[in-house]
Amino acid sequence: MRSLLTGNEAVAEGALAAGCNFYAGYPITPSSEIMHIMAERLPRRGGVFYQAEDEIAAINAIIGASWAGAKAMTATSGPGFSLMQEGIGYAVMTETPLVIVDVMRAGPATGQATKPAQGDVMQARWGRHGDQVVPVLAPSTPQECFDMTVRAFAIAEELRTPVIVLSDEFIGHGREVVEIPGRVEVPSRRRPRGRGEPPFDSPDPRVAPPMPPLGEGYYVLVTGSTHDAYGYRDTRGFETHYRLVRRLWDKIWLNMDKLFDYEERNAEEADVGFVAFGSTARSVVKAVEILEARGVRAGYVRLKTLWPLDLRPIRRLAEAARAIIVPELGMGQLILDVERAVRGETRVVGYNKVGGGEPIYPSELARFALEVLGRA
Amino acid sequence: MPSAEHFALKYLRREALPTAFCPGCFNGIVINALAKAFEEEGVEDLRNYVFVSGIGCAAWIPSPFMKVDSLHTLHGRAIPVAVGVKLANPGLDVVVVSGDGDLGSIGLGHLVHAARRNMDLAVIMVNNLVYGMTRGQQSPTTPPGLWTTTTPYGSYEYPMDVCRLLAETSANYVARWTPAHFNRLKESIKHMLFRRRRGFRFLEVVAPCTTYVSRRRGLRPGEALKELLRKSVRLEKPGKPGSGGPGERIVVGVFKDEDKPGYLDLYYSYVERARRGGTHG
Structure with missing residues (x-):
């Protein structure tokens, strides 16, 4: 189906096509249209739309929702993206699939809320404290807003990681023809094969560990502290910390061939x-x-x-x-x-x-x- | 055959024991009250529960000591994570356990808004009067005059009464007890988890930090418990005077107990309206 869409509309369509069923966000220009569409569409199709009290609540709500099994996303812009950084770091550490869309505007600070910029590249990559890697996708067109949002969900689910889609006000508000495929396939996160399979370690660093669902007796321990394969904190030892951070690092870098795309x-x-x-x-x-x-x-x-x-x-x-x-x-x-x-x-x-x-x-x-x- | 095991062990991760709490810490009493509440309600295991906590000593109560799905979140962010879990899977019973610094300071905005929305969560705030984990700094609930590591000449700020604050919102249930009121505490937990099944339910447990409050004041845990009892004033009998020392009076009791529709009830009727195609209320 061909539609005339803005980049923001295409992001929302891409998310819905990918099976996003939980959206939490906080109003901010120039990303708000994404939120408006999700507010209109999600409740009618059995999903959840939640307007949070701030961006910190939004990012943390989608973390909770993701652990509860949802394909969860938020969208924001500069100042809100800054507020979400700590939450993104937590999602890296806890290996929580999320999609975060940042529609860039001119900063720093409040800057020019309705005007485009490309100043969030380094923040998208390095905005969190500590060592971590988060995939960042950069659309140039509304079509790519659709395609890359779908792809972001696929990467998030497969690698159990937050994924950032870095759009900007030009693309977000620019309108072009977008080809929407009839059917979109997005894999879902793998569940553990049994109670014994560790949710926080993997023999192959390129493969994400399975993600146990809540409420089914896995008694999963999720923590942003350094943890072992089963989620037990180890805030002192070298071995546990290095092993974990190294694996999280390798999980993204060793998948470069899959993740990197250019023209x-x-x-x-x-x-x-x-x-x-x-x-x-x-x-x-x-x-x-x-x-x-x-x-x-x-x-x-x-x-x-x-x-x-x-x-x-x-x-x-x-x-x-x-x-x-x-x-x-x-x-x-x-x-x-x-x-x-x-x-x-x-x-x-x-x-x-x-x-x-x-x-x-x-x-x-x-x-x-x-x-x-x-x-x- | 009578079991030789302590009844609470079925709710605990034995490989995580003993707890990391200081000797005499009242967090043990809170765990005990939770375990007794579950036991008395005939709960076999906690698989349908999700416990969410923030950062601080109280946040360790569920994670890692309780055998339950638990999310140990960022400092101050237990409430929004719990909201996400509950809304994404309303079939789960979601309980937040955290401290006064976590819920009352850095996370206060989330707490108030969850209460305003009458969000379907049970929240237990263990108020130890200070930041215990980071070595006893002043918190928003520190009573005037109390020595802390950041008020070495005695706290001079007005403290916050979180229960009164939340009672003014649309929260369904607000109560405060201390570890010295064990049965009341346990009954409140049972009420929150088993009688009132919807809306925002909040319980504050005033449990002064053993290490940075009580010991500093020369009180052993047993003496601190007795003092809590002496200082406590029942909400329904406000005339009784307190008995000296920091935090002269601790007003305990049930501030509010209602059964209004919770957030999810409201959301479901909203969804119905959306599905019928209506746009206006």
């Missing part, structure tokens, strides 16, 4: 290359067309997964290119990854602007690329 164009023959994600990547696609029409060999890597990040496509782009441009609606966060990938072998320049709903226009990016090439 590229002319990556091995571009004189000038772009690395971008989200709404900015849309301008990059156009800018490359403009440059090609003028006879400039241009290419790009568009990141669809921001974390875990495979640096190899960026490295390949850098091998051919004389310069790499990293446009961001912000002061530059993704550029740090590009610099890390390129290791000084190619020139890396940022193109940064943010505020007032000003996009990075394809024409200005093309112009900037010509300047950079002239100087390179």
